[in-house]
Amino acid sequence: MRIDSLNTIFPSFVLQGFANEMSPAENAELSALAWETWKANEKTETTYSANESGEYYSATRHNMLVLFRDKPVVKKFAILADMMARAYLKTVYHYDCRDPIDMMAEPFCQNRETGTDGIMPHAHTLKPLLVTYYPSVKTSKRTVAGPTSSGVNGETNFYDPSNTGKRVWPNQNPSFHIGSSFRVKAEEGTILAFEGHIPHDSAQFDGDERVCIPVICYPKLPNKNLGTTLDKIL
Numbered sequence: 001m002r003i004d005s006l007n008t009i010f011p012s013f014v015l016q017g018f019a020n021e022m023s024p025a026e027n028a029e030l031s032a033l034a035w036e037t038w039k040a041n042e043k044t045e046t047t048y049s050a051n052e053s054g055e056y057y058s059a060t061r062h063n064m065l066v067l068f069r070d071k072p073v074v075k076k077f078a079i080l081a082d083m084m085a086r087a088y089l090k091t092v093y094h095y096d097c098r099d100p101i102d103m104m105a106e107p108f109c110q111n112r113e114t115g116t117d118g119i120m121p122h123a124h125t126l127k128p129l130l131v132t133y134y135p136s137v138k139t140s141k142r143t144v145a146g147p148t149s150s151g152v153n154g155e156t157n158f159y160d161p162s163n164t165g166k167r168v169w170p171n172q173n174p175s176f177h178i179g180s181s182f183r184v185k186a187e188e189g190t191i192l193a194f195e196g197h198i199p200h201d202s203a204q205f206d207g208d209e210r211v212c213i214p215v216i217c218y219p220k221l222p223n224k225n226l227g228t229t230l231d232k233i234l
């Protein structure tokens with residue numbers, strides 16, 4: 001018998017990196033700006049209709065990259081997010097994207113004052129690509145009694161969208177994570193990229209502060225949409 005090839009269908013990828021070009025002072029400034037936008041754009045019923053996508057997953061009513069475009073640290077962060085999105089396309093698909101990437105950033109901030117609730121598992125099905133950056137993760141100095149809860153350190157969990165992660169035989173291929181979920185423990189400087197259809201959460205957080213800046217990325221490719229609406233057909 002001849003084995004010809006190995007193909008993977010419906011893959012899920014999480015690209016993880018570290019932004020060593022961001023100094024602690026820059027991360028602190030970025031965190032402060034994230035908090036400012038987070039507090040100014042809290043989700044309310046009255047602003048719900050302004051949601052960019054109509055999806056109830058976050059306060060997507062502003063773009064931090066536009067609001068603070070005059071700040072050098074935001075310009076630097078935008079370059080970083082753009083680089084990470086392109087790195088994802090290059091690493092996963094060997095695609096060297098030269099087209100512009102449309103970016104919208106909406107911070108998600110947690111601390112003891114404002115509450116530590118996480119975000120339940122969800123996906124951004126209409127978003128092609130997400131880059132998330134963590135300018136501040138301060139875990140708890142407290143001693144947590146008993147077994148620690150899953151989100152005590154502010155992890156982000158990714159879930160197998162097909163729910164077929166378990167196998168009856170052992171996985172000895174280091175290229176693949178076998179399991180129903182994959183957990184990333186973010187620290188200051190962690191940067192991630194993944195596709196919008198991958199279910200994920202931001203677990204409940206028991207630390208002192210966790211600032212996450214997700215950037216929704218749309219590569220603006222020269223693809224044509226040939227769809228039309230009923231009134232134009234009639």
Ligand SMILES: [Fe+2]
Pocket residue numbers: 122123124200
């Ligand atoms: Fe999300």
